[in-house]
Amino acid sequence: MEPINDQTIIRNFSIIAHIDHGKSTLADRLLELTGAVSAREMTPQYLDKMDLERERGITIKAQTVSLAYQALDGKTYRLNLIDTPGHMDFSYEVSRSLAACEGALLVVDATQGIEAQTLANLDLALENKLKIIPVINKIDLPQADPQRVKEEIELLLGVDSAEIMEVSAKSGTNVHIVLEAIVKRIPAPSGKKDNPLSALIFDSWYDTYQGVIVLIRVFEGKIFPGMRIKLFASNNEYEVNRVGIFSPAAKDTEGLSTGEVGFIIAGIKNLRDIQVGDTITDACQPTIKPFPGFQELKPMVFCGVYPSFPEQYNPLREALEKLRLNDSSFTFEPENSVALGFGFHCGFLGLLHKEIIQERLEREFNLDLVSTAPNVVYTVTTLKGDIVKIESPDQLPPPQEIAHIAEPYILASIPTPVKYLGEILKLCEEKRGMQRDLKYLSPEKVVLKYEIPLNEVVWDFNDRLKSLSRGYASFDYEFLDFRNSSMVKLDLLLNGSKIDALSLLVPKEKAYYIGKGLVEKIRKIIPRHLFEVVIQAAIGSKVIARDSIPPLRKNVTAKCYGGDITRKRKLLEKQKEGKKRMKQVGKISIPQEAFLSILKVS
Amino acid sequence: MKNSDQSLPGLYIHVPFCKSKCPYCDFYSITSLSLIPAWLSGIKKEVLIYKDRFGYFDSLYLGGGTPTIISEPDLIHLVDYLFTHFYFSPDSEISIEANPDDITQEKLKLLRNLGINRISLGAQSFNDYDLLYLSRRHTVLQTRRVIEMIRSAGFTNLGIDLMYGLNGQTETDWCKTLESAVDYKPEHISCYQLTIKKGTPFKQKKFKPLNESKERSLFMSTSALLEQAGYLHYEVSNFAREEKYICRHNAKYWNHTPYLGLGPSAHSFSPNQRWWNVKSLNKYCELLQKNRPPRAGTESLTEEQLQLEYLCLGLRTSAGIDRRFLNNLSALKELTDAKLVSIKGGRVVPTREGFLFADSIPLLLSE
Numbered sequence: 001m002e003p004i005n006d007q008t009i010i011r012n013f014s015i016i017a018h019i020d021h022g023k024s025t026l027a028d029r030l031l032e033l034t035g036a037v038s039a040r041e042m043t044p045q046y047l048d049k050m051d052l053e054r055e056r057g058i059t060i061k062a063q064t065v066s067l068a069y070q071a072l073d074g075k076t077y078r079l080n081l082i083d084t085p086g087h088m089d090f091s092y093e094v095s096r097s098l099a100a101c102e103g104a105l106l107v108v109d110a111t112q113g114i115e116a117q118t119l120a121n122l123d124l125a126l127e128n129k130l131k132i133i134p135v136i137n138k139i140d141l142p143q144a145d146p147q148r149v150k151e152e153i154e155l156l157l158g159v160d161s162a163e164i165m166e167v168s169a170k171s172g173t174n175v176h177i178v179l180e181a182i183v184k185r186i187p188a189p190s191g192k193k194d195n196p197l198s199a200l201i202f203d204s205w206y207d208t209y210q211g212v213i214v215l216i217r218v219f220e221g222k223i224f225p226g227m228r229i230k231l232f233a234s235n236n237e238y239e240v241n242r243v244g245i246f247s248p249a250a251k252d253t254e255g256l257s258t259g260e261v262g263f264i265i266a267g268i269k270n271l272r273d274i275q276v277g278d279t280i281t282d283a284c285q286p287t288i289k290p291f292p293g294f295q296e297l298k299p300m301v302f303c304g305v306y307p308s309f310p311e312q313y314n315p316l317r318e319a320l321e322k323l324r325l326n327d328s329s330f331t332f333e334p335e336n337s338v339a340l341g342f343g344f345h346c347g348f349l350g351l352l353h354k355e356i357i358q359e360r361l362e363r364e365f366n367l368d369l370v371s372t373a374p375n376v377v378y379t380v381t382t383l384k385g386d387i388v389k390i391e392s393p394d395q396l397p398p399p400q401e402i403a404h405i406a407e408p409y410i411l412a413s414i415p416t417p418v419k420y421l422g423e424i425l426k427l428c429e430e431k432r433g434m435q436r437d438l439k440y441l442s443p444e445k446v447v448l449k450y451e452i453p454l455n456e457v458v459w460d461f462n463d464r465l466k467s468l469s470r471g472y473a474s475f476d477y478e479f480l481d482f483r484n485s486s487m488v489k490l491d492l493l494l495n496g497s498k499i500d501a502l503s504l505l506v507p508k509e510k511a512y513y514i515g516k517g518l519v520e521k522i523r524k525i526i527p528r529h530l531f532e533v534v535i536q537a538a539i540g541s542k543v544i545a546r547d548s549i550p551p552l553r554k555n556v557t558a559k560c561y562g563g564d565i566t567r568k569r570k571l572l573e574k575q576k577e578g579k580k581r582m583k584q585v586g587k588i589s590i591p592q593e594a595f596l597s598i599l600k601v602s
Numbered sequence: 603m604k605n606s607d608q609s610l611p612g613l614y615i616h617v618p619f620c621k622s623k624c625p626y627c628d629f630y631s632i633t634s635l636s637l638i639p640a641w642l643s644g645i646k647k648e649v650l651i652y653k654d655r656f657g658y659f660d661s662l663y664l665g666g667g668t669p670t671i672i673s674e675p676d677l678i679h680l681v682d683y684l685f686t687h688f689y690f691s692p693d694s695e696i697s698i699e700a701n702p703d704d705i706t707q708e709k710l711k712l713l714r715n716l717g718i719n720r721i722s723l724g725a726q727s728f729n730d731y732d733l734l735y736l737s738r739r740h741t742v743l744q745t746r747r748v749i750e751m752i753r754s755a756g757f758t759n760l761g762i763d764l765m766y767g768l769n770g771q772t773e774t775d776w777c778k779t780l781e782s783a784v785d786y787k788p789e790h791i792s793c794y795q796l797t798i799k800k801g802t803p804f805k806q807k808k809f810k811p812l813n814e815s816k817e818r819s820l821f822m823s824t825s826a827l828l829e830q831a832g833y834l835h836y837e838v839s840n841f842a843r844e845e846k847y848i849c850r851h852n853a854k855y856w857n858h859t860p861y862l863g864l865g866p867s868a869h870s871f872s873p874n875q876r877w878w879n880v881k882s883l884n885k886y887c888e889l890l891q892k893n894r895p896p897r898a899g900t901e902s903l904t905e906e907q908l909q910l911e912y913l914c915l916g917l918r919t920s921a922g923i924d925r926r927f928l929n930n931l932s933a934l935k936e937l938t939d940a941k942l943v944s945i946k947g948g949r950v951v952p953t954r955e956g957f958l959f960a961d962s963i964p965l966l967l968s969e
Contacts, residue, residue, distance in 0.1 A: 530940060530942070530959065531940075552959070553815055553958075554814050554818045554821065554959070555958070555959050555960075555961040556838055556918075556957060557838075558796075558838070559794060559797070560838070560855070560856070560915070561852065561869075562614065562855060562861070562863055562868070562870075562871075562878075563878060565855065565869075565871075565911065566869070566876055566878070568914060569911050572910055572914055572965060572968075573907070573910065575965050579965060
């Protein structure tokens with residue numbers, strides 16, 4: 001295959017949408033209609049490679065696919081679909097994918113209307129100056145209300161309603177019109193192919209056989225096998241071995257020219273040698289103006305991840321190392337807890353990111369894990385004037401050395417039907433939120449913006465938001481800044497011994513209430529023992545809440561004959577299994593659940 | 603108690619018929635007595651399946667249901683058939699469960715003649731209110747008469763089965779029942795705390811579970827009263843006047859001695875294997891008709907499973923378990939410190955209070 005000479009037939013675009021609004025199904029139809037994948041080969045959500053992505057219906061790693069489309073004008077266009085993850089934990093990946101495009105399809109569910117991630121992704125697309133093509137999906141559903149959704153979009157984008165397409169990605173209705181709109185409305189890439197090479201790295205991953213595979217968008221010049229290239233950030237030089245596109249299977253080409261999107265393999269051994277957002281140029285004839293690069297996101301949410309069985313410590317470390325190969329946004333460091341033994345302190349971009357990593361560890365690596373309640377990163381200014389980052393409560397310096405503690409704040413945007421507004425306002429206030437904006441998208445729908453401490457959100461915010469709005473409100477956030485607040489360390493004691501993995505940093509004014517809730521929760525989780533178990537919540541040496549689990553007075557089955565023996569043994573086997581999964585602290589058995597229970601204190 | 607390797611297997615026959623169902627009982631039984639002949643021919647077929655695998659027994663236990671419901675000729679036929687196809691050692695313990703309401707002088711005579719030498723009497727209580735509460739078909743007076751009849755018929759091994767922890771029964775009431783039983787000097791007394799089983803009428807209503815302190819106190823008083831009266835508390839719910847009156851057949855369940863159970867819903871154990879029959883007389887007969895064993899399930903026990911059973915069964919008996927068997931010494935120390943077990947002659951045995959935690963201790967001692 002030859003590189004494309006005529007830039008005017010190239011269209012680079014993404015699909016952006018709220019989770020479950022049908023982004024991947026629309027992508028499937030586009031692949032099918034352009035013949036990239038036959039209906040027979042099609043598995044739903046073709047581009048979502050990982051099992052986990054397909055099951056959760058979300059896209060984690062960006063993918064790209066080149067489609068050949070013969071338009072009504074008779075010309076065959078090269079449409080490059082650059083897939084984006086749908087969740088804001090991955091906004092970093094979204095923004096770098098969008099930087100490779102000229103346009104974006106904004107998919108909105110006809111039954112749901114605009115949601116949190118619709119807004120967040122739209123903001124990113126507009127920042128990247130993309131041409132937006134609004135598409136209302138799922139018009140075939142009985143509850144669909146495309147008219148209302150159209151009004152919301154008109155209000156939001158200020159576009160003419162005639163520009164908004166109504167499709168059903170599932171049945172294929174009107175999807176061919178979307179293909180025409182991509183050709184007609186999205187501009188062809190600019191840039192000169194005679195200029196020195198300037199290509200943007202927008203994704204990369206590690207392949208066991210090929211080494212690092214780099215996804216690029218060529219903005220100026222061309223790239224071809226045998227060429228010596230230079231990476232701006234590291235100043236390293238490599239020789240290009242292979243160049244190609246995904247259609248959707250990898251296909252080698254003679255090169256990639258201005259405006260094209262594809263992959264290169266250049267003998268790069270380590271993913272860390274590559275920086276996404278970096279510029280690739282010709283080593284012999286470098287361009288003078290590299291791309292500004294992307295800001296690297298730092299983990300904001302931390303938690304301890306421990307193997308349920310000590311012998312899984314090394315396999316866990318190997319698994320973490322493997323996952324990190326393809327995900328530079330999470331961190332891990334060994335740590336040791338009195339209650340949980342040896343494990344790792346891990347940092348994640350956000351809650352979903354954390355869940356996904358944990359699930360991949362359990363599923364792909366067959367590990368049995370206990371993870372502690374998530375907490376956020378704090379900055380502590382000591383009286384000496386040092387600034388220390390605190391990633392877990394036990395890193396906190398002694399109280400007498402602390403000048404002040406600052407916690408991260410986020411800007412939450414919450415679109416919701418108006419009828420749940422009152423309840424949601426109450427929730428946001430309870431979570432120490434400050435209202436910044438309240439905007440009506442339509443008479444029935446409103447978007448709330450709140451500044452909230454991230455700490456309040458990692459607890460149970462999303463669950464409660466979903467339950468009080470019956471699932472209709474959605475939530476997304478971006479990081480704002482660190483602000484001073486009065487935090488205290490809350491400890492939990494069982495029969496007088498502190499359980500380090502259950503310590504928490506909490507706002508001082510809520511400490512009593514949280515302590516009480518925590519004690520109550522733990523009381524329900526720890527099974528009864530042959531002795532009394534006293535549970536206390538304390539700040540320093542001051543106990544602020546106490547409860548106890550009375551001892552078992554009796555535990556015996558009256559009859560045990562023939563048939564009951566099998567039943568009894570099976571029960572005992574189950575209990576034994578359960579006991580293995582409990583953590584022993586002194587004589588007390590603590591179910592793993594307890595280490596997460598802090599999440600659900602409300 | 604004897605060691606499993608020295609004992610012969612026991613034979614259990616399940617007689618799944620009752621005049622009426624007791625509301626707390628979850629053993630398989632039906633009230634269509636017309637099906638007795640079908641059941642009997644089923645048992646005979648099942649005997650043939652096992653007669654080569656199990657040749658020699660030293661106990662026979664006719665349980666139910668209500669075994670005494672069977673007519674005289676049928677009973678004779680059954681016992682003759684068993685004695686023809688299996689061997690029983692001369693000193694075999696041959697027990698039958700009986701209810702006070704269907705015992706007659708004639709029946710007792712027949713039982714004696716058949717070689718039955720032990721009667722397990724479902725007296726349940728010596729208080730008429732309790733009997734009413736349990737919907738039993740007999741009165742205390744009937745029980746008293748039947749016990750005298752049993753004795754005068756020449757039975758020297760009598761077990762009285764009692765139930766406690768009933769609603770409306772005070773601890774004093776219960777102790778009176780116990781004393782009434784002790785007055786007859788039965789060789790064996792079983793005291794079962796009323797347990798509410800799934801699918802019984804008691805589960806649906808009527809019974810309000812007692813609190814743990816009350817249950818505990820009843821258990822401790824029972825054990826104390828009967829030991830005071832000279833009985834050995836040899837299993838959680840079982841007491842014997844002398845060691846030789848320990849129920850040989852039931853002990854096999856707790857000692858990993860093989861036993862063969864015939865009849866619908868009966869369970870069997872033969873080294874490292876357990877199997878159990880279907881819980882339906884129709885199904886039972888149907889399978890035997892097709893010359894298939896009437897089993898609902900089987901399992902082969904791994905060494906680990908056998909050990910776990912040894913632990914949980916052994917710790918329900920006063921014989922306890924071999925100390926060398928335990929590796930979790932810190933748990934053992936905690937339990938001896940808490941006086942739930944003691945160490946006697948190289949064995950770990952539960953204390954009276956330890957019996958109360960028979961379901962917790964194996965888990966604590968296992969690793």
